Amino acid sequence: MASPGFSAxxxxxxxxxxxxxxxxxxxxxxxxxxxxxxxxDLVGRDGLFIAEGEVVLRALLRSRLHRPVSLLLASxxxxxxxxxxxxxxxxVPVFAASQxxxxxxxxxxxxxxxxxxxxxxxxxxxxxxxxxVREQALVVVLFGTxxxxxxxxVFRNAAGFGAxxxxxxxxxxxxxxxxxxxxxxxxxxxxxxxxLGADEDPVELLAAxxxxxxxxxxxxxxxxxxxxxxxxxxxxxxAEGPGLPPALMARLATLSIPMAAGFDSLNLxxxxxxxxxxxxxxxxxx
Numbered sequence: 001m002a003s004p005g006f007s008a009x010x011x012x013x014x015x016x017x018x019x020x021x022x023x024x025x026x027x028x029x030x031x032x033x034x035x036x037x038x039x040x041d042l043v044g045r046d047g048l049f050i051a052e053g054e055v056v057l058r059a060l061l062r063s064r065l066h067r068p069v070s071l072l073l074a075s076x077x078x079x080x081x082x083x084x085x086x087x088x089x090x091x092v093p094v095f096a097a098s099q100x101x102x103x104x105x106x107x108x109x110x111x112x113x114x115x116x117x118x119x120x121x122x123x124x125x126x127x128x129x130x131x132x133v134r135e136q137a138l139v140v141v142l143f144g145t146x147x148x149x150x151x152x153x154v155f156r157n158a159a160g161f162g163a164x165x166x167x168x169x170x171x172x173x174x175x176x177x178x179x180x181x182x183x184x185x186x187x188x189x190x191x192x193x194x195x196l197g198a199d200e201d202p203v204e205l206l207a208a209x210x211x212x213x214x215x216x217x218x219x220x221x222x223x224x225x226x227x228x229x230x231x232x233x234x235x236x237x238x239a240e241g242p243g244l245p246p247a248l249m250a251r252l253a254t255l256s257i258p259m260a261a262g263f264d265s266l267n268l269x270x271x272x273x274x275x276x277x278x279x280x281x282x283x284x285x286x
Contacts, residue, residue, distance in 0.1 A: 018092065021093055021094065021095045022096055023095050035107070047119060048119055049066075049117075051181055054112065055186055056116075056185065062189075066176075067089065067119055068118055068119075070117045072097065074102050130165065130209040138163045139232075140166045141166075142236075143236065148173055151184075152181070152184035155184040155188045161279075166193040168194070170198050210231075211232045212230045215253070217238070218243075220254035229279050235272070235276065
């Protein structure tokens with residue numbers, strides 16, 4: 001499957017760890033993008049994002065969608081990361097600060113000691129993204145997912161079960177918000193995604209690309225275990241609580257996850273994991 005955005009060969013790779021730029025003053029203008037991280041998260045970063053932790057940094061360096069701009073590390077983490085730093089694209093600066101200075105820069109104790117500033121890749125439209133996926137494709141569609149933990153959890157499941165793409169309606173939160181990236185263990189940097197337009201009809205869009213579209217709901221007419229997927233399937237999830245709009249569900253096949261009597265709901269991330277496991281592991285109907 002061809003992925004949108006940056007290709008793996010877009011940047012030359014350094015052959016050895018880059019020189020480390022020491023930062024002693026939290027007000028140093030060279031690390032201004034890292035200052036007061038939480039406050040900056042709330043107002044946006046003009047095409048940039050913050051990635052936190054070693055696992056997420058590794059995902060950023062693997063990403064064909066986005067690219068690193070710089071790194072800010074706790075000084076005690078530098079030596080252990082030397083092999084990883086040698087794989088940075090040439091020209092990406094690496095800053096290092098004492099733990100106390102690092103905490104002062106970001107505005108809270110940053111226990112992982114690893115931050116990266118990334119630049120968003122060009123994002124395709126939903127139609128463009130669906131046009132790029134393979135013939136036997138599994139797609140996730142989210143409606144109204146405003147919780148970053150849930151969004152990150154769904155992306156983690158999407159990556160784990162080989163989903164080809166995630167589509168988000170306009171009300172969904174940003175997959176490149178720092179917490180969403182962290183909860184997804186970097187999957188939001190790896191799984192291709194796109195936003196539906198405000199006036200875009202997801203049912204018509206999926207049908208135009210030959211997807212069997214399924215709405216997940218406790219009131220779904222067919223138990224998940226009884227569904228055998230076709231070549232192209234899209235699993236559609238609503239927000240916890242309100243779920244999917246009734247008008248949308250009326251136009252779709254609906255599936256349910258049968259549960260014990262008296263309890264009919266699961267966390268969105270948990271439910272998506274169950275559904276994606278089933279769709280990824282069962283045979284394709286012929």
